[in-house]
Amino acid sequence: MDRQLIKGNEAVVFGALLGGATHFFGYPITPASEIAHAAAQYFNGTGRCFLQAEDEVNAINMIYGAASAGARVMTGSSGPGIALMAEGVSYLAGAELPAVIVDVQRAGPGLGNIWAEQSDYNMVVKGGGHGNYRNIVLAPFSAQEMCDFTYRAFEIAEKYRMTVFILTDAYIGQIMEPVLLPREVRHAPRHDWAVYADRESRGNLVTSILMSTELLSEHNWKLQEKYKKVEAELVEWEEYETGDAEYLFSAFGICARICLSAVHELRNKGIKAGLLRPKTLFPFPEKRFRELAKQVKSVVVVEMNNGQMARDVEHAVRCSIPVLRYNWMGGMVPSTQEVTERAQKDMRG
Amino acid sequence: MVKHAKPRAFYDEFFRRGPGEKNTTYCPGCGHGNAHKLIAEAITELGIQDRTVFISPVGCSVFAYYYFDTGNVQAAHGRAPAVATGVARAREDAILISYQGDGDLAGIGMGAIMHAANRGEHMAVFFINNAIYGMTGGQMAPTTLVGQRTLTTPDGRTAGREGFPIGMCEILDKLTAPVFIERVSLGDPGRIIRARRAVKKALTNQVDRKGFSFVEILSPCPINWKMTPVEARKWLIANLEPLFPLGSFRNLEEPPAAYGYRKPVSDQELLEIFAAEKSLNLESRRGLVEDQYVKIAGFGGQGVMSAGVLLANCAIAEENNATWLPSYGPEMRGGTANAGVIVSRDQIGSPVVDHANFLIAMNGPSLDSFEDSVVPGGTILVNTSLIDRKVRRSDVKVLYAPLTEIAAQAGLTAAATVAALTMYAAETGAVSLDTIKKVIPLSIKKKSLIDVNIKAVDLAAEYHANNLRGQI
Incomplete structure (x- = not known):
């Protein structure tokens, strides 16, 4: 009985922890709350860190901080919360920090309702915040993929130093299906760019501000080159x-x-x-x-x-x-x- | 003795500003230079340069990382305490500095600072209060005085229109978690010496793992106050200090609460936590004849959700595929809870059970809601304990059974859905009764309830064999 009946929203958390996630900062929102519930149980229960933030704006900035310090960090939310995180996601892109965000889509616009929609596509796939940036977007269609994609997402995020979104919906979040969990626990390597609060990394700086037009232009073109590389290397269907x-x-x-x-x-x-x-x-x-x-x-x-x-x-x-x-x-x-x-x-x- | 040597926690040359650069970006007479120096000196004296991570805010000090030779992270407007929280939770040994202006901290970032303080986060917050937005050219800050002219209060701030200036030390002092809160001033050398002590104390608290420490520094902004540096310091003493009184608000020896870090479990332990149940040694594994689309509906608390989970678990124990979907979206209506379960040998496409081939109706509203959606030739199991009426359709098979009474006889009315599932299994052969009995102990958290559920299976199987077999 290797396969276990697991709910999509919980499979995300199992995949994340086995994939080396150590930090989860989030704010409850239907229909993504079960991700936070499972994260609260299993992140804190295994000596990792789950913290319920005061709102999504600060949750994404906690993610920015933990990612700056080299941690494998994630959150789970839904449309209104993802919209509140848009500024922070833009900062992550500017500072080239890796992070994983699960969007269990609900119906909008506005408060809309809590049932399933897929209307965050443009916001998530095209960027969502200000500036010329992209997110890597994985689209699971089963509980198994909720687990597998989240498991892989951290390494993809670190490889490209980008935000990886798991774009899913209320149905795939709620569904229970047999899931085969990964059998190997992964861990974040030490990054040469992160701020670890030690001598070796003391000279490191995480920032998204470049006041010189030349330097910011150069940075933007560098990002576009990276996105082309992602297009060449990562596409899956x-x-x-x-x-x-x-x-x-x-x-x-x-x-x-x-x-x-x-x-x-x-x-x-x-x-x-x-x-x-x-x-x-x-x-x-x-x-x-x-x-x-x-x-x-x-x-x-x-x-x-x-x-x-x-x-x-x-x-x-x-x-x-x-x-x-x-x-x-x-x-x-x-x-x-x-x-x-x-x-x-x-x-x- | 060199009296004016730069503290080691400053870069010798501000290379991030430009090659060979020795000057800061700050205006003549600005307080940031003093405040930076006090912090750099304290970092140097405490020997914490390597461990320190300085969070630069948005505001005039956005480029603080030009100067501080520490780990540096630049944050979004108002979010320095949240970013510092993220770093602090990731690096237990880190000394966090969140350096913020009045707009950043008390305006856009009010939520962030309140909650970081309330959690007692391990960070020293240096709050530069100069009663104005400096970097954007002199607009009103939350701490701007009533009557003070700014670009956005050209005729002076009025309390009736813009509200009163906010005293952050006074507000934070209402919270339980902070260990250290003090307001100091850069008005004259004597005040700067007192400020120096407060800055060092806030950082010493970080070394001692005491927690959230907050120093508000009243600071001059001559350019935007439209004064000379000397006039600005005098104006600060005369106008800001009466409204924002200096002094210690709190200085605790011990933090009110300590965050207990739990040691991370090993990889092996993590794998064990998530490990699947061991093999069930099933007696018989019946081959699934056709795909099953099962709808289990009743009122909340009747256990329809968990019965669906039990069925799905039995199906995968028998190495079939299964999906379970709770009542969700437009199909949830009439106060009923329902779960749709699909069992198949093949990959399952849509998990939505639009048209069940087996409906378990636990109460009246459920039968009303779903009777019409059952496929012709399908089966409806009716809980006669709670449903008086007969099924109206003539193109489906109907099983009538007093499910709640059978469960009560077993000792637990909540086991009625388990009784229903048993009859479903007995009727269709989609899962075996042996599997149900072996999976029940794995899916019931309260061990004391296992026996009554097993008994419900036996009684339901007996009822089915005696009363329902062959019933049309």
């Missing part, structure tokens, strides 16, 4: 039934699960549907979309938002084929049947 597909679904998070079911339903009805599921939203699997655009007749992008990822798909296929948008908002989650029936019309048309 998964395909289902794309070999002979004539129609392609694309989705992330819970919608990818629904599309997976829809692909099977449509195949049973004789329609050659496939699914391309980006596992990284930045970098985005642009090239693979462009290749498949030569093969399929159209792409259906299924999202619980107003078509935020669809724009990236349109850009990827350079409008060479129709990109259809199936969108739900406000906490509405499509059923497999809804998606299948609609696709059946569009894919025969």
Whole structure:
């Protein structure tokens, strides 16, 4: 019985601790609170540090401090909290600090409601705060991936000195599924840039301010080069039934699960549907979309938002084929049947 | 003897400002120079230069890291205490300095400082109060005096419009955790000597691991006060000190609470904490004939959520795949709680049970809510202990059983959902009763409840065999 039934939001915490996370600073928010609950139990319980901050603004700045000191540090939140952290995430990007942030998306705008949406895509994938920066964005679609992606996220964050977001939704956070936990505990290495409060690191400085236009320009271009490197090295996706597909679904998070079911339903009805599921939203699997655009007749992008990822798909296929948008908002989650029936019309048309 | 040697905690040359640079960015007569020197001297005297991490704020002292030859982190506006908290929690040996101006600390950063102080964070906070925003050119600060003219109070601050100046020492003194709170002034040499002692005490407290120490330093800003440096120091004594009285507010020998760091567990211990249960040695493992879409619905507290978890656990014990999803989103209605469980040999796509092939209705509202969503040919198990009516549909199989009464007979009405699960298992064969009995002890936290739950399984299985087998 190696696989254990674990809730997505808890799998994040297990993956984090096994991945070497030592610090969690957060503020409760539905539907991400279970991450904080599990972190409070397991971070403090294992001699690591969980601290409930006074708000998300200060939580992200505690993360900035702990990351400055070389710690593997994370938080979990949802849309309104992520928005409050935007300034801090920009500072992390400017100072090139590694951090991991889990966004269990809820519905907006404003207070919206606590049900599932995927409307933080633009905010998280495009940056969110001020300045020319990107975040690495991983998009788990199962409890297993909630664990695995978080486990890996710290090393990715440190390799590129960037913030890694785990962009998920209330469904993937709430789901319980069998999870196989990693069997090896990882640890942060000593970084030559961090401030460890010792003689060796005394000369180190963590800052995002560069008053000289030349130096800030140079810094920005350096960041852009780094993001290109990330695009070349890190992009990941998964395909289902794309070999002979004539129609392609694309989705992330819970919608990818629904599309997976829809692909099977449509195949049973004789329609050659496939699914391309980006596992990284930045970098985005642009090239693979462009290749498949030569093969399929159209792409259906299924999202619980107003078509935020669809724009990236349109850009990827350079409008060479129709990109259809199936969108739900406000906490509405499509059923497999809804998606299948609609696709059946569009894919025969 | 060299009287005016630069303290070693300062860089000899301010290379981050420019090659060979020896001058600071501060204006003539500014108090930051004095305050920096007092801190640098104390760091040097205490021998803590290597361990010190200086948090530079946003404000005139944003480039404090040009000068201090310590570990340096520059923070967002108002967030120095939060950043210092992060460093302090990551490096137990670190000596943290959070250096902040009045806008940074008492304006935008009010929340951060209050909570860092309230947690008794291990840091020395040096609060430079010059009653004005310096770097942005002279706007109103939270500590600006009533009547004081600034760029944003051109006719003078009025209490009715902008409120009164804030006394931070007085406010922080209401909190329990800080160990040291003192207000000092840079008004004249005698006052600077007293300031020096307070600065050193705040840092000594860090060496001694005593905790949050706060020094408010009344400081001149001649440029923005539009005065000469000499006039500014006189104005400070005459106008700021009456409103912000100097002196010690608190000086505790022992911190009110000590944070007990727990030693991190070893990798092996961590793996053990997360280790899976050992093999259950299941008697029989029935092959799953078809994918199961199960909806278990009832009122909150009836145990429908945990029954769903139990089913999913049994399914994965039998090496099938399973998903469990609680009532969530628009499907939650009518005051019912419900869980959807899918069991399959294959990868499970959507975990949403829109159309169950087996509905367990524990109470009336649940039957009302979900009766219509069951697939034709599916099964509905009705808890007759709480539901009077019959199922209206004729295209589904219906099992009527007094689940709550059976559970009560076993000794625990809350085991009604376990009884329901047993009947589901007996009816469909999707999981074996042996597996349920072996998984129950692993999923029930209160060990005293294991036996009654097992008894509920036996009674429910017996009821099913005697009354329901073959029922249409």
